[in-house]
Amino acid sequence: MFKSTESYFQGRMAILATKHGKEQVIAPALARLGVTVVVASDFDSDRFGTFSREIPRCGTQEEAALAKAEAVLAQTGADLVIASEGSFGPHPQFPMLPSDRELILLVDRRHDLVLRGEVLSLDTNFSHATVSHLEEALAFGARVGFPSHGLIAMAQADPLPNTPIFKGIQSEEQLQRAIATLQTNHATLHLETDMRAHMNPTRMRVIAQAAAELVQAMAQGCPQCGWPGFVACEHLPGLPCELCGAPTGAIKASRYLCQHCLYELTVPVPETVADPSQCYFCNP
Ligand SMILES: [Zn+2]
Ligand SMILES: [Zn+2]
Known part of the structure; x- marks a missing residue:
């Protein structure tokens, strides 16, 4: 029932706004439509907000993704850009359970088109804990897939400015060092899951699902006018x-x-x- 959208995308290059390895799952998905994905060089997505809270994110998930895409369009002069944005919190229907909402936007300047892929998943290790020694930290780690999944450590959940934040902890030695440094002033410390895509294979899988949704939207042309995004x-x-x-x-x-x-x-x-x-x- 769908018209082919091959003439829209085949042979084009899309710039991806990320520095967290999301191209691993986004590039193969887009390759199915003949689109080559290139990671934006020198693009610092962290200035649009970080999960580890040094920089608060502005606006909604959709606005944040659009802002990233616009920045890359302006910076590179490209006409096809992909931006992705994750959001973690209670599931809207099952508030006792954490969820991961992944959004991927494709902005096409040549056709004045914005398409999206979106997945809401219960498959996430999103979690945090207050711990007072290494054994407790390792017990938390065991629950959240450490060390294949990274951890973040800081003195308290709401860290004071200019206090250390240890990100991307992926070994017991790194964890031990972080605890030793943080415990010079505090009896307890705050641990949380590192949700950045390259530190979190579970999240990477959900991003892959969102990329598949985006590719489906791109491939489904309107039966009447042929416009992509007939979903x-x-x-x-x-x-x-x-x-x-x-x-x-x-x-x-x-x-x-x-x-x-x-x-x-x-x-x-x-x-x-x-x-x-x-x-x-x-x-x-
Ligand atoms: Zn019945
Ligand atoms: Zn139409």
Whole structure:
């Protein structure tokens, strides 16, 4: 049902605004559409905000990603830029569980186009702890995938200016040294997971999923005008129960909308009935 978008992207070069190794998963995804990804040289994404809080992030996740993309466009004169931004916190539906929301934006100046890939995942090690000695620190590390996943150590959760912050801790020796330095003035110290992509393979996997979403948006052209980004904007529940025929919470169709010509299409799912386990009446 989708038109090909090959003429939009094939053979182009996209600049990626990152210094944290995200090209490892973003470049192979974009290569499937014939786009070569190049990392922006000298681009300091940290001035747009860091997870380890020396620099607070401005605005929403979307605004932060757009600001990065705009900066690279201005700096390099490129016409195709990718920016990515992660956000960690309680899951909106399951507030007891931490989640990772990864957003990847593609800004195409040649076609005046912004496309996105976004994933909300419960697969994250995002966590922190207050510890008073190495054994406690190692116990926390064991819970969050250390040492394949990096840690950050500081004197307290809200560190005073000009106090040391140890980032990218990836060995017991580094952890021991950080603790020894921080404990000269404090009995306890604050440990947290290093969420930067190159320090966090779990996060890197979620970024890969978001990149796959972006590639899907890029590849799906509007059936009417061919514009890329013809993706489902709404999922409609109400697939009838196989036993009693009542509408269930299961998706019965998805609504697609073209951002360019506003062409709309509702596509039913292949199934015609829902399992009774999803029925409010048969399985209350
Ligand atoms: Zn039923
Ligand atoms: Zn269209």
